[in-house]
Amino acid sequence: MATIRDVARLANVSPTTVSATLTGSAPVSEELKKRVWEAVEKAKYRPDPFARNLRKGISTTIGFVAPDIAAPWVSHLAKAVQRSIAERGYNMLLASNEDDPDRELEDIALMINHRVAGLIIAPTSLGDGYAEKFASAISCPAVLVDRIVAPDRFDVVADDNELGGTLIAEYLVRLGHSRAAMLVGRPGISASFERFDAVEAAFAKAGRPLDERFICHSVHTQDLAYSEVQRLMTQPERPTVIICISNPQVQGTMAGLKNMGLRVPDDVSVISFDGFNPTEGWYPSITCLVQDTDTLSNRAVDRLLARIDDKSELDREVMRIRPRLRIGDSCAPPTQ
Template identity: 45%
Template sequence: MATIKDVAKAAGVSVTTVSATINDSAPVSATLRARVNAAIAAVGYVPNPVARNLRLGRSRQIGLLVPDIAAPYAASIARSMQAALSDKGYSMFFASNGDDPARELADIARMSDHQVAGLVLFPTCLGERYAENIIPALRRPTVIIDRIIEGAPFDCVVDDNALGARLIVHHLLQLGHRDIAVIAGRTGISVSDDRLEGTRAALSEAGHPVPDNFVYTHHQREDQAFRAAQDLMSRQNRPTAIVTINTMQTRGVLQGLKSMGLKAPDDVSLISFDGLHFSAGFDPEITSLDQDIPAIAEAAAGMLIERLEAEDTTARATPPRLLRLPSRLIVRSSCRRRG
């Protein structure tokens, strides 16, 4: 395999001149540049782009960090992000931390050691002083997705959860539902808080506030939603509709109903914020918000690469942007008109 020394010998120039020609790191006359390029072709030298990027402090590799790749939403984000980055000439370095903020910090450090150009972070938002710990660790250009980290000086792409809540509530009210329960996730995480607060606000505005005993927080897992469904449906005054925050909760509710000999929508209507293609695979098929995950990935990749490829430090230092992308409600067969 030809080396840079072979090119220098064939061109009759120094290795420094060959390096300057390849890397554009110093002025080289047109005559010398032509000789070097001819020598490169003659000896069959192929520059190593990884080594070149490291020398120049550049990289075309982006790190993606997600809390749990087993979660359908995170898996879909990873697939779409890889496609979006590939279309822009970048590759992806991936890590899943199992919802462990300590591992998340370790993964960020490891990616920095691998000289990634920037990061797309789907944050855990867990643990005391999370923002205080995570923000200093993000020493490379970063875009946050799905969850907002208060005070983080980075661009952020999230779903418009307030709009989604209004779409869900409007649909249930149109079907005559008034006794509506919400199974939510961890408090203190923006996506869960926004979905719960948005649903409660929309119902309150319509004159049908959600009773506190119809709200389950910290029930993000399938087994927790299973027990919540059993609890709700064993009551004398049980809800006529249940709202879930994510796909795992939806699966848990369906199993909880099945364990009691109940079924949606015959015994209770079921609707979810988390759509994906899995909603059409349940029995019944779940009425849900359809999140445009490719659009989220495209927007995040575009924002990050725009920062990376900005030609001056002023452009790179513009204020962080927050982009909220709308979802649409897909009506399937899990909700029924009351009465």
């Protein structure tokens, strides 16, 4: 059976570096991490977390609390987190609360009662006094993903929404769009207002400020997007592009436009922050941002393991993951 020393020899690093990479207990450069993980696979090394954590008196299970496992971005993220956890010798316990903050608190309590080593949570972020209730419910190491809540209490790993909004706006400006509609999600969710703020700022910087008539707030379901799109496209002056921040919005937008007999991108362009299924395989293919879920999950797991290893002196940090813009067939220069 391979040992840490075998991995260190293959990676040409010290055993200490291997240990730091596997546990996240100390900073390791991306280059060294890559070498270590390649050596881990080559040597078929598998740590014995049960023995290690038994000595420490902690569990080998990490809980992942998700808002809605049926949502494509959540299922993609859950798979990536599970893979990252397994690579480090842990097991994952999954709970999905369907965006219900009360169920979320129940799930957190249940996992803590099961003595999980730590939690990775994509918070619902909903309801009055949410942040305090949420923070008070957590009594074990925890890292948040995608949505920011109480950043002074928790580490967070999330998309760089400012960069994402800038990429989308600059691309649309290059195509010549000046009448952009934007479907904004639920109030109180950090990803929603960050994405809107970024798009608004980038269009303003380009001298093409968003028109208030084309900004649709609290559009967080497919049905709401369907209705809003039909309202937008029956105005005397119509937008030339519709910006969505989620897949349900894309689904509702495309269905609403089809119902009106409008073609994408001939009659109106569509672009999205969310690049997961079902936008993949659609015609026209949707121009969208793509999350780097592997990097996001690895960062979250590394940070959580560092917290589990009692590195409480680490400063709380909001870590941003850069998205990329994938060009599809749903955007074209405006014809109006």
